[in-house]
Amino acid sequence: xxxxxxxxxxxxxxxxxxxxxxxxxxxxxxxxxxxxxxxxxxxxxxxxxxxxxxxxxxxxxxxxxxxxxxxxxxxxxxxxxxxxxxxxxxxxxxxxxxxxxxxxxxxxxxxxxxxxxxxxxxxxxxxxxxxxxxxxxxxxxxxxxxxx
Amino acid sequence: xxxxxxxxxxxxxxxxxxxxxxxxxxxxxxxxxxxxxxxxxxxxxxxxxxxxxxxxxxxxxxxxxxxxxxxxxxxxxxxxxxxxxxxxxxxxxxxxxxxxxxxxxxxxxxxxxxxxxxxxxxxxxxxxxxxxxxxxxxxxxxxxxxxx
DNA sequence: GGGGTGTTGCCAGCGCGGGCGCAACCCGCC
DNA sequence: GGCGGGTTGCGCCCGCGCTGGCAACACCCC
Numbered sequence: 001x002x003x004x005x006x007x008x009x010x011x012x013x014x015x016x017x018x019x020x021x022x023x024x025x026x027x028x029x030x031x032x033x034x035x036x037x038x039x040x041x042x043x044x045x046x047x048x049x050x051x052x053x054x055x056x057x058x059x060x061x062x063x064x065x066x067x068x069x070x071x072x073x074x075x076x077x078x079x080x081x082x083x084x085x086x087x088x089x090x091x092x093x094x095x096x097x098x099x100x101x102x103x104x105x106x107x108x109x110x111x112x113x114x115x116x117x118x119x120x121x122x123x124x125x126x127x128x129x130x131x132x133x134x135x136x137x138x139x140x141x142x143x144x145x146x147x148x
Numbered sequence: 149x150x151x152x153x154x155x156x157x158x159x160x161x162x163x164x165x166x167x168x169x170x171x172x173x174x175x176x177x178x179x180x181x182x183x184x185x186x187x188x189x190x191x192x193x194x195x196x197x198x199x200x201x202x203x204x205x206x207x208x209x210x211x212x213x214x215x216x217x218x219x220x221x222x223x224x225x226x227x228x229x230x231x232x233x234x235x236x237x238x239x240x241x242x243x244x245x246x247x248x249x250x251x252x253x254x255x256x257x258x259x260x261x262x263x264x265x266x267x268x269x270x271x272x273x274x275x276x277x278x279x280x281x282x283x284x285x286x287x288x289x290x291x292x293x294x295x296x
Numbered sequence: 297g298g299g300g301t302g303t304t305g306c307c308a309g310c311g312c313g314g315g316c317g318c319a320a321c322c323c324g325c326c
Numbered sequence: 327g328g329c330g331g332g333t334t335g336c337g338c339c340c341g342c343g344c345t346g347g348c349a350a351c352a353c354c355c356c
Contacts, residue, residue, distance in 0.1 A: 002238070015262075028304080057306090093269065111156070113282050118273055135261075187318095194335090207332080
């Protein structure tokens, strides 16, 4: 039940940009280095995100990428859908396209029954959570920073 | 966030056996045909399940596979772990082996923070649900069978 | 202020490796 | 001897990552 590397890198990049100063343009190389992502591969991923209107970019010196919206207005689930990353563990449980299901009868498929709940919960969670939420959640030390 | 074909086929086979009369030995060919699974590939999957003591088998005429335990004593999550199918969306969120994480600092990784909850919920759900549960859940028509 | 130059994003295509599926053969049981 | 599981090995395909060339933008220099 893994997401693809492509989706993982995309989310890492989005979350990195969410942690940068809002308007700042961040070049690919910086994201790649800080997040340990192969730069050339990251390029085409960011391009896809730009085409999905999640990022905007500028070329040349001082160029780079930035979020096209505020970090609290971009949902994790939305990003994954933009990447055509399936949220469903098995094709049966896909929400929209009713993908071809290998089981003889989808209505009585026990695997579908088992996985549907997992898929629903994951989709609900990921569609509610924004980039800003994830960043905030990753910083428990903000509360205990006085202890250090 | 898909499970591998290998895991999908394994679960289909287990659930098919869970729907068969408890002690009956079911040959590979029958499972493959009914569940639309390539028979030769299914073979090595069932072998792995046998080695994990989830199935038992007998060769020769009248041979085949059966569950080594009752259907309500085998959990979906248990089967997936036996197949070395990761339950975690990203390596960071893996429970046991603390796999190598590509992020610079796992403690402050926003992706990990975002996915941890998804992983936990999925693991909880799959570790509670037995094969028997999934089969029962796939039969809402048991209630409306009188309508037909 | 116009062209040169370097920086950075934009785009197409290719090669590797592992998951997936297939085939052939061996071995135990009736 | 035949049925059916056990085992090994190979070919295909797709995710992954890389390469190379192109286009825009900023800056500099004359």
